[in-house]
Amino acid sequence: MPKGKKAALVAAMELFSEKGFDGTSTVQIADAAGISQATIFKYFHTKQDLLLAIVKPVMENFFPHYRDEFFDGIHNCETLTGMVDFMVHDRYAFISENKEAVKIVIMEMMTSAEMRGLFVKLVSAKDFDFLGELLHEFRRTGEIRDDIDAAGIVRIIAGQMIVYLVQANFTPVLVTHEDQDLQLICEQIVRTIKK
Known part of the structure; x- marks a missing residue:
């Protein structure tokens, strides 16, 4: 280049x-x-072309790779607690390592229909049912509540993670012990979705 x-x-x-x-x-x-x-x-x-040159490769190339690694990690977990622990720590590490790109993608998804369309296309790819696979993995433990669906799992976990990331970035005084905080988040999620 x-x-x-x-x-x-x-x-x-x-x-x-x-x-x-x-x-x-x-x-x-x-x-x-x-x-x-x-x-x-x-x-x-255009400036929009510059933005897409940053975001498109991240979404098109890295997303499938990280998606596959993510599901391999979940598949290796035997319990609901193990899956939640893996998801929270894995996604937190991913976001921490790719903070700038993640911030750009999130900000642009809120304002750009083109960016939202690209994200939906990746998540709902015909060759991989992300939400269906996620629910299958969680159901295989036999520990998850029957009324929780895949979208619910994502909302519950993402909600906890987003609030924690906002605290870490905008009110760092609230984040004093990262490992303990992440463990508490895992415990709260498990209590919410476990039978």
Whole structure:
């Protein structure tokens, strides 16, 4: 990849995650990358094209890979507690390691129909039923409540994780013992979904 293109992508990722897509100008990206605006537009016709150049590969290439690793990890768990513990720790580690890209994807999914469409396409791929497979794995332990469906599992776990991530990023004084906090989250989730 040419140096100018790579510099634009790196600077855009940092600025988009910090200031949001709409709060970032191509002038700011060029300044942060140490290149001219003309160099940005040489590789990307619009700022939206630059955003998609960051997000599309993450979603199209990394999502299936991480999805498969994720389900391999769940499949190796024998109990509901083990599955929840794996999900919470695995997703927390993934988000922590990919914080900038995750922030960009989340912010853009809230405002961009194109981004939401790309995400829905990935989650509902014809070759893999994400929600169906997730429910199958949780049901195989025989420990989950009968009234909990796959969407419910995702909402319950994601809700706990999102609130914790917001606390960690915006009110870090509330997050004093990460390992203990994650363990408590796991215990709360298990109490909510267990028979």
